[in-house]
Amino acid sequence: MTHYDADVVIIGSGALGANAAYQLAKAGKSVIMLEAGPYIPRWKVVDNYRNSASKRNWCAPYPNLPWAPNSYSDGYIEAQGDEDFQYVTSFLKVAGGSTRHWASACWRLLPNDFKLKSVYGVGRDWPIAYEDLEPWYLRAEREVGVVGCAEEDQSGQGRDAWPPRSAPYPLPPEAKPYMVQRMQAKLGPLGYQVIHEPHARVSRPYDGRPACAGNNNCEPVCPIGAMYSGDMHVDKAVALGVDLRTESVAWKLEKGATNRIVAVHYRRPDGRDVRLSAKAFVVAAHGLESPKLLLMSEVANSSDQVGRNLMDHTGLSMTFLADEPLWTGRGSVQHGSIATRRDEPSRAQHSAIRYSLRNLVPNSDVTPALLKQGLAGRELDAAIRDRASRIMNISTMSETLPSPTNRVIPHPTRRDGAGLPTLQVNYQLDSYVRGMRPQAYRDFANFLMAFNGEMVEAPTGWRNQYHIMGTTIMGDDPRDSVVDAHCRSWDHANLFIASTGVMPTSATVNPTLTGIALALRLADTLIREL
């Protein structure tokens, strides 16, 4: 009998990998979970944040190491693309992954988001329907503790509750912040659906976490652990015996004779290489790093789609001063959402849009401009108070389509501290996403007029939302997709990918909950087969 180091090796300890690890361990499987970065307890992140001068750099309180560089390491991501937009993203390399500094929006896709091609004639369809994933959506919501309002039409059409749910949200909505109340009062009469944004900042003590107390510090760290982050499932998995190996950078998947993956090789900071064998492998190393690992290993790529079809919610953002205080910053950093344009017929011509409402304490955002004006002393304080009470930022989450030329590859020449290739990204905006601009401008104008707003930052430049999709795309045809409906590589029966990179449509919502649901479903497949 062949000896294996573990039943399953999971590469990456983010929310997706850790959730899969936890389920596998609960089912009695032996699991080794590799993590490029170190483990850092929450209180230490809080300490680093308090001691950091870069309060708005949400990678800063987390270690950034030569062998585990994060997205903000100088030169780590080389981006090529349009003149008016350069690809940027934000990720961490620590146990728990990038949800350590997310804001925890936990949307489900809409049923139509799974069949963009057949309903609107653009992009691709998923090989599964919303109904197929629904049970795992619910389980994912229970794992991470999602707060939501099940009565609302999240497709933004003001009809009945949608998408359909088999059970209510695990936790009830928190009190509605004043800003959201004002948005509803002013934009509702214009026909905009300002709805609750489901999220994972628990509104009651839940699963060993205290209730959200409104520190408004979700990013870069919830100081009290009310908001979900992947380290919570890392801890749960480790408690069940999962062997977490931090500071261990996977760099090669080794192919065996029968086209199965037989081992993974990882590198320690001292340069030592280790080989691990297992019955199955789950690559859960982030939407850019996972395809990089597959390409470096020359596996899973018979379709030539690995690393291609990179999507984000690249869009526009407007900041204005309302004619009345809105008091953003009460509660969590994102609150409420304008869902009206999520699923309209115009999706056949241009991107669907969801508007995200920023609810960050804005004092440090409004102050630099006032200092530049030369204000000081009491005058400055009064101006900060006034502006901080009235400032508002609204940005679009715009759907992008999978395009094979938008891609990530291992950098041909640059190497990181472990001697491994860094990332090279080519990302261009097509006419589909650019085509939503007129619609967005009409809406932005309406928002501005509703509050007699004074423009602070016009919605002219493009910006990313750091949601990575498409790079290990899922499909029903091995010739044009990387994984099947179960996130299994078409090329290697024992290789699975737990990543939002498998998503063939980007829709308009933060993809993490969908990723966790897929990871839980993948774990169930593995539990059945091992």
Add this chain to the structure above:
Amino acid sequence: MRTATLFLLLLPVLALAQPDSAVLKRGEYLAVAGDCSACHRNPENGHPFSGGYRISSPLGDIIATNITPSRVNGIGNYSLADFRRVMREGRRRDGRYLYPAMPYTAFASLTDEDIAALYAWFMTGVPAEDHPVPATRLPFPFSVRAMMALWNGLFLSAQPLASGSADAVSEARGEYLVKTLGHCGSCHSPRNVLMAEKSADFLRGGEVGSWQAPDLTQARLYAWSESELATYLKTGSLPGKAIAAGEMATVVENSFSHLTDSDRRSVARYLLTLGHAPADVQAPPPPHTIAAFERGPGATLSDAIGGERMSGAQLYNAACASCHGAQGEGSRDVPQTFPRLIGTSAVLNDNPANLIMTVAEGVDRTTASGHAFMPAFSSQMSSAELARLLDYVSTQFGRADRHITEQQVNHTLRHSRHSLWLQRAPWAGAGLIALLICLGAWRYQSRKRSHHESTSL
């Protein structure tokens, strides 16, 4: 309450055979006051009385029995006299002795009326469940239950107490509740080598696992008023004075929070009669300046991910201040969601056990006034980090001279749940039997003597 609903559903069926509803209601209330379900619950399905919960004891697990009126596995065949014998003598219907995990030494002082009301409720208000419960099997010599006769001879004595009214506040009612159903002494009185409560030191503080059950005769020490103590029993929370955690949180959740205001006040009134005069409470030291917290970013990996070189003040600022405030002042809402640490009993206490345990294990308590929750930090910090943090809390928010060492933290966290000699007991047991026999004989003689003396007068 579910049990009440079940009772109401059953009422029409059983109407003819029922004792009057006032008696049943009283019985149900008394069962809550006695917190019977704390031990007699079924841990598998949460049924309050069908048994199976394992009470960890120094000698092994004692399995609480099914006390529903099941004729097969419960107490369905018990007469009132049988039931009374359980409560007063710690003996089952078949005559076998109970282990004193059942607090019959306290229940022995219940009035006949209350025992009858409890009996009526258990027999007719509680639905019968045939759930079988495995027998308790302690190692020899403790498997010989008859030796409990000797133990009872030494330590069981009923004290005549008047029940008093549940609707009128009185010291006598409080004493009755504390000494009988409340069985407060089970935790709050120190125990002797034979695990019996030391009657001379009634409520002067005991141990529950690694937690300390505080000395209740010191209640006045921190200047509690009667209504504050009553509020604490209702909610488990008295910001700036005390927080119920560990077992006490459970007692508040399951028992005290469901009693009448008047009973809680009676208990408070009685407890305050036990108190000593208040000692001087030292003013806490002046607050640290912000410089104590700030360090700038760590230069090495271990400084970036760990607290090896962080002071207690810095650890407090990182892990605690977001809720309890940089100066230990707690949150600004009323009543405080995140309680003030300054003045809190666990911080002021001479014994650091409860402070250490609260930080290590957290708080999780639900009553009608809300869900109080604090995460557990034992898995998030090394014991050296915990010790520095706790030392800071104790010296900064308690008393400047009261330090907490890593040794104390380790001792508390590793503290064996039971006295060592009893853990190693099975073979020491023979000696114990001999001791019991000697003591029993001596007590019998002295009792006989005093009986003779008194009757001869």
